[in-house]
Amino acid sequence: xxxxxxxxxxxxxxxxxxxxxxxxxxxxxxxxxxxxxxxxxxxxxxxxxxxxxxxxxxxxxxxxxxxxxxxxxxxxxxxxxxxxxxxxxxxxxxxxxxxxxxxxxxxxxxxxxxxxxxxxxxxxxxxxxxxxxxxxxxxxxxxxxxxxxxxxxxxxxxxxxxxxxxxxxxxxxxxxxxxxxxxxxxxxxxxxxxxxxxxxxxxxxxxxxxxxxxxxxxxxxxxxxxxxxxxxxxxxxxxxxxxxxxxxxxxxxxxxxxxxxxxxxxxxxxxxxxxxxxxxxxxxxxxxxxxxxxxxxxxxxxxxxxxxxxxxxxxxxxxxxxxxxxxxxxxxxxxxxxxxxxxxxxxxxxxxxxxxxxxxxxxxxxxxxxxxxxxxxxxxxxxxxxxxxxxxxxxxxxxxxxxxxxxxxxxxxxxxxxxxxxxxxxxxxxxxxxxxxxxxxxxxxxxxxxxxxxxxxxxxxxxxxxxxxxxxxxxxxxxxxxxxxxxxxxxxxxxxxxxxxxxxxxxxxxxxxxxxxxxxxxxxxxxxxxxxxxxxxxxxxxxxxxxxxxxxxxxxxxxxxxxxxxxx
Numbered sequence: 326x327x328x329x330x331x332x333x334x335x336x337x338x339x340x341x342x343x344x345x346x347x348x349x350x351x352x353x354x355x356x357x358x359x360x361x362x363x364x365x366x367x368x369x370x371x372x373x374x375x376x377x378x379x380x381x382x383x384x385x386x387x388x389x390x391x392x393x394x395x396x397x398x399x400x401x402x403x404x405x406x407x408x409x410x411x412x413x414x415x416x417x418x419x420x421x422x423x424x425x426x427x428x429x430x431x432x433x434x435x436x437x438x439x440x441x442x443x444x445x446x447x448x449x450x451x452x453x454x455x456x457x458x459x460x461x462x463x464x465x466x467x468x469x470x471x472x473x474x475x476x477x478x479x480x481x482x483x484x485x486x487x488x489x490x491x492x493x494x495x496x497x498x499x500x501x502x503x504x505x506x507x508x509x510x511x512x513x514x515x516x517x518x519x520x521x522x523x524x525x526x527x528x529x530x531x532x533x534x535x536x537x538x539x540x541x542x543x544x545x546x547x548x549x550x551x552x553x554x555x556x557x558x559x560x561x562x563x564x565x566x567x568x569x570x571x572x573x574x575x576x577x578x579x580x581x582x583x584x585x586x587x588x589x590x591x592x593x594x595x596x597x598x599x600x601x602x603x604x605x606x607x608x609x610x611x612x613x614x615x616x617x618x619x620x621x622x623x624x625x626x627x628x629x630x631x632x633x634x635x636x637x638x639x640x641x642x643x644x645x646x647x648x649x650x651x652x653x654x655x656x657x658x659x660x661x662x663x664x665x666x667x668x669x670x671x672x673x674x675x676x677x678x679x680x681x682x683x684x685x686x687x688x689x690x691x692x693x694x695x696x697x698x699x700x701x702x703x704x705x706x707x708x709x710x711x712x713x714x715x716x717x718x719x720x721x722x723x724x725x726x727x728x729x730x731x732x733x734x735x736x737x738x739x740x741x742x743x744x745x746x747x748x749x750x751x752x753x754x755x756x757x758x759x760x761x762x763x764x765x766x767x768x769x770x771x772x773x774x775x776x777x778x779x780x781x782x783x784x785x786x787x788x789x790x791x792x793x794x795x796x797x798x799x800x801x802x803x804x805x806x807x808x809x810x811x812x813x814x815x816x817x818x819x820x821x822x823x824x825x826x827x828x829x830x831x832x833x834x835x836x837x838x839x840x841x842x843x844x845x846x847x848x849x850x851x852x853x854x855x856x857x858x859x860x861x862x863x864x865x866x867x868x869x870x871x872x873x874x875x876x877x878x879x880x881x882x883x884x885x886x887x888x889x890x891x892x893x
Contacts, residue, residue: 346726346734348415349712353377356407356722358709360434361697362442364460368418369411371697371709371724372434372444374404375422403428406446406454408462411724415736421462429454433481434697435489437522441465443489445481453478455491455520466524471495476516480542485549487522492553494539495531515540515555515566517574530574533557538566544599546627550577552605554594557581563591565609569627580629592621595660596648600624604632606679608645608658617642620658622679635679643671647697649706651729655682657706659695662686670695670710670723672731685731689715693723704729743806743890750798759791766890768799776885782817782841784849796850803890804858812891813862815850816869817843843868846886 350356358373406429410419423429431446437457444456448469453476457465478493495516514533517540521527532538536559543553546569555566565582582592593610600606609621620643624633637643645660654677662671669686670693676682687693691713698708705726712723726734744764751768754760759772770776775791784792803810817839847868851859 344415344736346415346736348411348417348724349714350409350417350420350722350724351714352407352721353719355720357696357711357720358409358722358724359430359432359696360444361699361707361709361724362434362436363699363701363707364410364436365440367413367702369701369707369724369726370419370434370442371409371411371707371722372431372442373407373409373696373709373722374430374446375407375722376404377422404430404449406431406444406456407722408434408442408444408458409722409724410462415726419462423456423464425454425467427452432478435481435483438487443481443483445478445489445491447476447478447493451475451477453491453493453518455481455489455524457524468520468524468526470518470526470529471516479540482543482545484519484545488520488527490543490545490551491518491520492516492540492543497531497533512537514538515553515568517543517553517570519574528574532568532570532576532579534559541594542597544597544605546599546605547603548627550627552597552599552627554597554607556593563593565592565594565607567607567625567629578629595644595646598648598650600650601652601654603627606648606650606656608648610644611636618644618663620645620660620673622675624679633679637673637675637679637681639684641665645671645673646695649698649700651700651704655729657698657700657727657729657731659698659708659710661694666690668692668694670708670712672706672708672727674729674731683731685727685733687725687733688712691715691717692720695725701726705734706731743892747802750802751795754795760795766892768888768890770885770887777842780838782838782845784845789849792846792849793853796853799888800850800854800858800862804861807861807865809892810865810890811893812867812889813865814867814869814889814891815843815847816887816889817841817846818885818887840868842886 352375354376356375358371361371364370406423408421409417412418428449429446431444433445435443437443440460442458444458446454448454452469453471455468459465472495474496476493476495478491480492482490484490493516494513497512497514514531515538516531518529519527534557536557538555538557540553540555543551545551549572551570553568553570557564557566568579569577571577591612594607595610596608598606604624604626607623610618611621613619619639620637622635623631625631641662641664643662645658648656648658650656656675658673658675660671662669667690669688671686672695673684674682693712695708695710698706700706705728708725708727710723711720713720728734743766747762748755751760761769761771775788803813819835819839851862854862
């Protein structure tokens, strides 16, 4: 019982030392991340913006752009696109700022087949941007586009031909010579631009009504047509706009959901994805009777038919910013929840019927938000957003990893942690000089009574009694962390003694003896464990014989077994 209690305390200590996979990138002034993807080498990349002061002023230069002049002389801080790469140990391996001539912000990040990126965003003076980067953030091209008026991008989606579609809003042009002025009729219009994989604009069109229309998101259907979501606002109401267009941008149908979707509640669509059954899921924000935001999901098919319409009621006002579908049909949804005194990042898991399975809140006592998510190859979830430290007024870029139940992923336990806890677990044996533990996680049996006699490989009763106690603690410890164990070796050793034989025979006989010592120890330890543990041990346990290649300073100490733990 004493050893069980010690073991439980050590396991709790090791768990307490494990840190969450939460990366906070602190920059001067407000910073945020809005897009996140998994790279082909299993690292994570995210994009957003950071800000810096522009302190250099060129007084002698002439300016034709008022925005550029004001940005130069005002010493106001301005935004620049910022690309972040994080490895599996939660270390930032790349942090690259765009340094474009105009202040700008990125809103979306998608992968290219060559492991690079398309980045979508907009400048602060109303131009739209699409950039193509390699996997180190080096620029292949930058495309600036839009109308003569103020435009803003909301998302950039990857299409099946390798190109991208930019979706956003544009203030209506009143210039009759503006060839983009096709159907723009109101204050704002939905604005779509399609690019080829090489960055050529294939078409650019506006869609809208006499009222205020805004483009929010889009997704490509299996047949190549595109479903677009947005809003149409008029007087005191706001309808959800859902539109289907051809791959060339021609309108197939346009639907304003107001009559069938509670006109008394203001709806704001946030995200649309295509599901594995080739239907579509929209995440929306909706004001309840108390004028507080809560979550709504609508599943529909290609022909405007609503298949599921479900509201998610939460204690505090909550909003979903991004959704993705797991291979089993479950949904991860991320956003934020507003408590009485602060805003927390929100993660939800729903099943295929849009029933809430689990939710988690993350953050400190200020403002924290999740903006974008992607599902990784191992069914974990990467999320990007913004975090505000305690007593701070500025947001920092934030990347986290979640498990498929929305709990936070823990960073892998390092070998130094294992070494420290093994020393605590076997403190009595170390003090009694029965074993020695090295930082490379090698454990050697050193007490004279548990060493082998010359030429012997059979375990004595004394050795068996020691191994029974020793392995009970060690195997239990390793089994608890079986996901981190790559290999567990039992290594036999010998001295160089073997009279009246050649060099070759001496080596081969000692090799066989060391293998026998390894096997005898291995089989005894293995036989002490229950079937469940044995089934795991056969996947990691290995016996090796080192002959006299690692002999100690005396022949007697060389006649031993050692154990080696290899971590993943």
